[in-house]
Amino acid sequence: MIRTRFAPSPTGFLHIGGARTALFSWAFARHHQGQFVLRIEDTDVARSTPAAVQAILDGMEWLGLAHDEGPFYQMQRMDRYKEVIRQMLADGHAYYCYTTPEELDAMREEQRAKGLKPRYDGTWRPEPGKTLPTPPAGVLPVIRFKNPTDGVVAWDDLVKGRIEIANAEMDDLIIARQDGTPTYNFCVVVDDWDMKITHVIRGDDHVNNTPRQINILKALGADVPLYAHLSMILGDDGQKLSKRHGAVSVMQYHEDGYLPEAVLNYLARLGWSHGDDEVFSMEQFCAWFDLDHITPSAAQFNTEKLNWLNAHYLKLADNARLAALVKPRLETRRVVVTETPSLEAIIGLYKERVTNLNELADAAEVFYIELTPNAELLAQHLAPEAKPALADFIAGIKDVAWEAPAIGALIKQCIGTHGLKMPKLAMPLRVLLTGQAQTPSVDAVVALFPREQVLKRLAAAV
């Protein structure tokens, strides 16, 4: 049974990189009929917040990335971690260290100055035949993992290939703080072990943690899972995403009018490919997804392509569904959506030409508000010679069949009698009815309104 997990720390929203990691973990489990576990890594009490937990849950839900187990919270598993630490102490895989944070800082500074990799010097590490210093009074110890000193730790990364790191590169990491709470690298190990995770799919900022975790796993006698390290996603400008620069919540995409299927499809293709396939459903994605076609290099986010996908999914989306998504956006703008004109009909006409739901709301808005004619646009598009044709049109409206083809025929008839070209009448109609010079086919736009409303809006011109 394949089991994957997504393990965010609740110190902020679910950003695009996290979302892709979650997507890939989820899809991998789905592909293999396995299970996808959600685990909240909240051991950093100072930075973790319930609001962030909720934000992550909201993001996952919006994207439709449902977990099969969890969410598990690390803070609720303290007893288990402490039990494992006791065992490691008893087995000699861990030891107390009385070096203070200040001493560590000084040590690191000195090493850096010498051009060395900063690391703990092993003062309190027990060795056969070694006499340990006497614990200083008043210093609370931390607990360190006794990392092997020789040999290499190696694993076949499912994305990057074989990676080997010498044990000599690693120091004895702290697995429990002075206050006794366990640290990240240790909790992850215990959790992945207890939760029987078979494939750890995560960001490649964890590559350097992997050998440490493998060593702990081995000390515990646990099976080592398979690892797949995903490279990072860069911003639109090629720069690293950070809180300060460019990183936004996936819910911001919701705000900005993107459809979840567009975001998902976009993310799926960012760092993964299936030949030339660009547009596909999540069902198709799960059927295709594997770890063999993940790019090991970093990928730059491209909003243009996301926009294109979003426009594509908008065209495909059901009008009623879109109406339900657009309506709240109009209500936020205090636009009262009435029965007529029909929001669904408006959306049906405009969804072909917009990029996001907010643009759809922009288009729909003018149908429901009191429209004051844009004098400038009107002057530009309503030529004096067109006025008689417009008058004919207004007169003709009263008994034309209220459907686009008949209205279109009426327009043609009006321009015909006055020897005008189509735009001469179509353009002022657009401006008068919608306040805009760019609209869908004008007869279809006219047909969206109730007859009286058209009369009312056109009256402004005469």
Place this chain on the structure above:
RNA sequence: GUCCCCAUCGUCUAGAGGCCUAGGACACAACCCUUUCACGGUUGGUACCGGGGUUCGAAUCCCCGUGGGGACGCCA
């Protein structure tokens, strides 16, 4: 500084030694469609980081260089 990772069009990528005078998609340009603007359709330009090997043959394998990124926390 030390260790680790990465490197094909502007961007996302295909490519697992001959199928590659390098394919697709976004973006861009031109044209077509047209009732404006879009949509859509057609066409076009642009890339294997550099240098050495290995091989009959390399975008693909190896080495070096260069460039970029990550890690080095009692954060996760």
